[in-house]
Amino acid sequence: xxxxxxxxxxxxxxxxxxxxxxxxxxxxxxxxxxxxxxxxxxxxxxxxxxxxxxxxxxxxxxxxxxxxxxxxxxxxxxxxxxxxxxxxxxxxxxxxxxxxxxxxxxxxxxxxxxxxxxxxxx
Amino acid sequence: xxxxxxxxxxxxxxxxxxxxxxxxxxxxxxxxxxxxxxxxxxxxxxxxxxxxxxxxxxxxxxxxxxxxxxxxxxxxxxxxxxxxxxxxxxxxxxxxxxxxxxxxxxxxxxxxxxx
Numbered sequence: 454x455x456x457x458x459x460x461x462x463x464x465x466x467x468x469x470x471x472x473x474x475x476x477x478x479x480x481x482x483x484x485x486x487x488x489x490x491x492x493x494x495x496x497x498x499x500x501x502x503x504x505x506x507x508x509x510x511x512x513x514x515x516x517x518x519x520x521x522x523x524x525x526x527x528x529x530x531x532x533x534x535x536x537x538x539x540x541x542x543x544x545x546x547x548x549x550x551x552x553x554x555x556x557x558x559x560x561x562x563x564x565x566x567x568x569x570x571x572x573x574x575x
Numbered sequence: 576x577x578x579x580x581x582x583x584x585x586x587x588x589x590x591x592x593x594x595x596x597x598x599x600x601x602x603x604x605x606x607x608x609x610x611x612x613x614x615x616x617x618x619x620x621x622x623x624x625x626x627x628x629x630x631x632x633x634x635x636x637x638x639x640x641x642x643x644x645x646x647x648x649x650x651x652x653x654x655x656x657x658x659x660x661x662x663x664x665x666x667x668x669x670x671x672x673x674x675x676x677x678x679x680x681x682x683x684x685x686x687x688x689x690x
Contacts, residue, residue: 487676496680496683546620550676561608561625561627562670564678566612566619566620568617569619
């Protein structure tokens with residue numbers, strides 16, 4: 454259980470175009486999803502917290518107009534990198550937190566991660 | 576403020592031996608959760624083990640165990656009988672009580688298992 458699917462796994466795009474990344478929780482409902490960015494050989498940097506049915510909460514320094522987040526359902530959040538530039542090239546990874554119900558791992562509010570998306574902007 | 580420290584940027588271990596990856600944390604929250612994740616070269620973050628701050632016993636999951644020393648604020652991961660497939664980055668993370676959503680990650684430890 455607790456599978457998070459992230460798509461696409463890799464995308465190459467031209468500068469100025471927009472790229473959409475999807476994050477789906479496959480076997481549990483997630484009112485809250487998270488978007489991270491990871492630079493090579495570095496730790497994860499939280500970009501924003503995505504809340505189902507409401508606006509995302511962005512971390513300081515993250516441009517909300519640049520990184521558009523939509524969390525339209527309990528199983529899907531999307532991150533759109535608008536007007537991408539080479540400096541946006543990075544590894545983006547999402548995670549989902551379960552509702553906190555149930556037993557075992559579900560009760561511990563563990564974040565389950567997708568496989569990540571490697572974005573290259575030419 | 577919450578902080579996670581992993582002081583070992585890289586570790587080597589011989590196949591079939593045990594290895595300990597260090598993690599210390601700092602928090603003023605009365606309760607918190609500690610996590611370890613594995614990140615292979617493919618990039619996905621794989622949840623390994625969880626320890627709650629009020630758990631009386633150290634967590635274990637198969638070959639993974641967490642050596643939780645609350646007074647010393649350490650949560651070291653022990654991998655027994657290392658396998659070649661254990662070669663990866665390992666991240667320690669913490670979730671506090673008041674900002675339940677936010678995970679704080681350490682800088683990671685790169686583990687290399689030698690045949």
